[in-house]
Amino acid sequence: MSIVVQKWNELAEVKAELAARDWFFATSGNLSIKVTNDPLTFLVTASGKDKRKQTDEDFLLVDAAGRPAEQTHVKPSAETLLHTKIYGQTNAGCVLHVHTVDNNIISDVYAQNGEAVFSGQEIIKAFGIWEENAEVRIPIIDNDADIPTLAAEFAKHVDGDTGAVLIHNHGITVWGRDAFEAKKHLEAWEFLFSWQVKRLLLQRAAVPLAD
Numbered sequence: 001m002s003i004v005v006q007k008w009n010e011l012a013e014v015k016a017e018l019a020a021r022d023w024f025f026a027t028s029g030n031l032s033i034k035v036t037n038d039p040l041t042f043l044v045t046a047s048g049k050d051k052r053k054q055t056d057e058d059f060l061l062v063d064a065a066g067r068p069a070e071q072t073h074v075k076p077s078a079e080t081l082l083h084t085k086i087y088g089q090t091n092a093g094c095v096l097h098v099h100t101v102d103n104n105i106i107s108d109v110y111a112q113n114g115e116a117v118f119s120g121q122e123i124i125k126a127f128g129i130w131e132e133n134a135e136v137r138i139p140i141i142d143n144d145a146d147i148p149t150l151a152a153e154f155a156k157h158v159d160g161d162t163g164a165v166l167i168h169n170h171g172i173t174v175w176g177r178d179a180f181e182a183k184k185h186l187e188a189w190e191f192l193f194s195w196q197v198k199r200l201l202l203q204r205a206a207v208p209l210a211d
């Protein structure tokens with residue numbers, strides 16, 4: 001099996017799992033997986049498609065600049081530039097971007113802080129952090145319809161082979177060394193967001209919560 005087919009199948013499996021969680025509202029979301037290092041090529045979701053559906057045109061191979069590396073009539077994700085920043089600056093192997101109601105609420109509630117901070121949750125161990133009461137932080141950047149502007153700000157927060165950035169009232173982009181790690185981290189962030197949204201609702205409902 002060629003490396004492209006192998007990576008296609010790996011990304012298709014992750015896409016099907018995220019679709020089963022219903023994390024691809026209204027064609028939102030984009031995923032990618034690195035295929036070769038030198039030259040850098042990666043498979044990225046085609047733009048504007050319903051990512052809950054599975055077709056043989058779900059992904060296309062692009063180069064380090066995000067341009068199609070093969071003849072195709074589908075367009076790469078409108079946010080491919082964010083993926084190129086990650087692959088260009090790190091040794092990441094997979095990038096996942098989803099819009100969920102919870103990640104949008106958290107991005108809005110904590111936008112003024114420029115980050116959202118979580119601690120004391122067992123799920124934090126999913127990030128490989130095992131200290132007692134460990135703390136994790138995710139930066140929140142302004143959304144921008146101009147993708148090069150958004151990508152320039154985004155790139156400031158890309159400094160490791162694993163990471164995540166929340167885009168205000170837009171979605172989360174998570175990356176990892178491979179698809180397994182990227183999906184694990186995405187699920188952990190979405191767990192923390194969902195937990196915090198429910199805590200805020202309970203607090204508003206004047207339900208006493210342990211500090």
Ligand SMILES: CSCCC(=O)C(=O)COP(=O)(O)O
Binds near residue numbers: 026028045046047078
């Ligand atoms: C309706 S979602 C607007 C575009 C977006 O934010 C997204 O994640 C999906 O865009 P793509 O070009 O990758 O389909």
Ligand SMILES: [Zn+2]
Binds near residue numbers: 028097171
């Ligand atoms: Zn998006």
